[in-house]
Amino acid sequence: MWRRVASVSHLFSHSKSTKFNQQGASTFKIWETFTSESEIPTPSKGSLFVTFVLGGPGSGKGTQCAKIVEAFGFTHVSAGDLLRREIASGSAYGSVILSTIREGKIVPSQVTVELIQKEMESSDNYKFLIDGFPRSEENRKAFEKTIGAEPDVVLFFDCPEQEMVKRVLNRNQGRVDDNIDTIKKRLEIFDELNWPVINYYSQRGKLHKINAVGTVDEIFEKVRPIFAPLSK
Numbered sequence: 240m241w242r243r244v245a246s247v248s249h250l251f252s253h254s255k256s257t258k259f260n261q262q263g264a265s266t267f268k269i270w271e272t273f274t275s276e277s278e279i280p281t282p283s284k285g286s287l288f289v290t291f292v293l294g295g296p297g298s299g300k301g302t303q304c305a306k307i308v309e310a311f312g313f314t315h316v317s318a319g320d321l322l323r324r325e326i327a328s329g330s331a332y333g334s335v336i337l338s339t340i341r342e343g344k345i346v347p348s349q350v351t352v353e354l355i356q357k358e359m360e361s362s363d364n365y366k367f368l369i370d371g372f373p374r375s376e377e378n379r380k381a382f383e384k385t386i387g388a389e390p391d392v393v394l395f396f397d398c399p400e401q402e403m404v405k406r407v408l409n410r411n412q413g414r415v416d417d418n419i420d421t422i423k424k425r426l427e428i429f430d431e432l433n434w435p436v437i438n439y440y441s442q443r444g445k446l447h448k449i450n451a452v453g454t455v456d457e458i459f460e461k462v463r464p465i466f467a468p469l470s471k
């Protein structure tokens with residue numbers, strides 16, 4: 240059973256990240272050969288399991304996260320939702336976050352990582368889906384530094400731009416960034432800042448690239464085997 244502790248960094252230092260720090264080379268080797276379901280190591284119950292969920296705007300990250308939560312009992316931590324909640328709460332950072340989101344830019348990592356950290360600390364779960372994060376190398380390094388951990392799995396929902404634009408314009412959630420001007424900017428930022436992160440995890444053998452075109456259920460059937468060892 241996962242124990243709630245005072246700080247996430249403390250929590251990470253007693254979990255899987257310790258394994259990474261002490262046995263980095265051999266642990267990475269496991270993930271480099273991570274090509275089929277049978278080669279996925281079964282995480283021990285109670286040890287922290289972090290999944291980063293990447294993909295452009297409208298690629299279906301949030302939709303697939305809901306399915307993963309239902310099937311595998313993860314806690315869903317959406318960076319965008321946390322930032323929107325911060326705006327709604329009237330926090331001191333609210334107006335800066337709002338203008339950053341409206342411009343399709345990336346909020347400074349310190350703000351986002353702090354919100355993610357608080358969310359993780361307030362959960363008793365040990366399996367986390369961090370959705371829409373890291374969106375830049377700055378995000379990635381800030382998480383590593385503050386939380387002191389690496390993700391166990393990185394999902395990347397690969398979707399053509401035209402399809403992403405269509406989905407975002409039909410999303411209908413009243414978001415300030417779901418308009419054609421902001422989407423264009425978000426796609427530019429995605430190309431510039433997110434690809435280095437995707438390449439980083441690809442080189443480390445952690446990336447699971449999933450073709451995000453198809454029905455929600457078809458896509459989930461490609462996601463399911465990745466987490467199958469967790470349900471054992």
Ligand SMILES: Nc1ncnc2c1ncn2[C@@H]1O[C@H](COP(=O)(O)OP(=O)(O)O)[C@@H](O)[C@H]1O
Pocket residue numbers: 294295296297298299300301302303406407409410411451452453454455458
């Ligand atoms: N496979 C799919 N096919 C068509 N529409 C989808 C699919 N997956 C999600 N959507 C819809 O596209 C929009 C964006 O999905 P969402 O999960 O919010 O993406 P993201 O979190 O990556 O921006 C939503 O309106 C959602 O209902």
Ligand SMILES: Nc1ccn([C@@H]2O[C@H](COP(=O)(O)OP(=O)(O)O)[C@@H](O)[C@H]2O)c(=O)n1
Pocket residue numbers: 294295296297298300301318319320322339340341343344345346347351370371372373374378416425
């Ligand atoms: N790591 C993150 C995630 C989101 N954001 C901001 O929040 C916006 C919405 O993020 P989101 O993840 O909810 O967007 P979708 O990809 O789900 O459409 C982004 O365009 C950024 O402006 C950020 O600055 N840093």
Ligand SMILES: [Mg+2]
Pocket residue numbers: 300301317319371
């Ligand atoms: Mg989303």
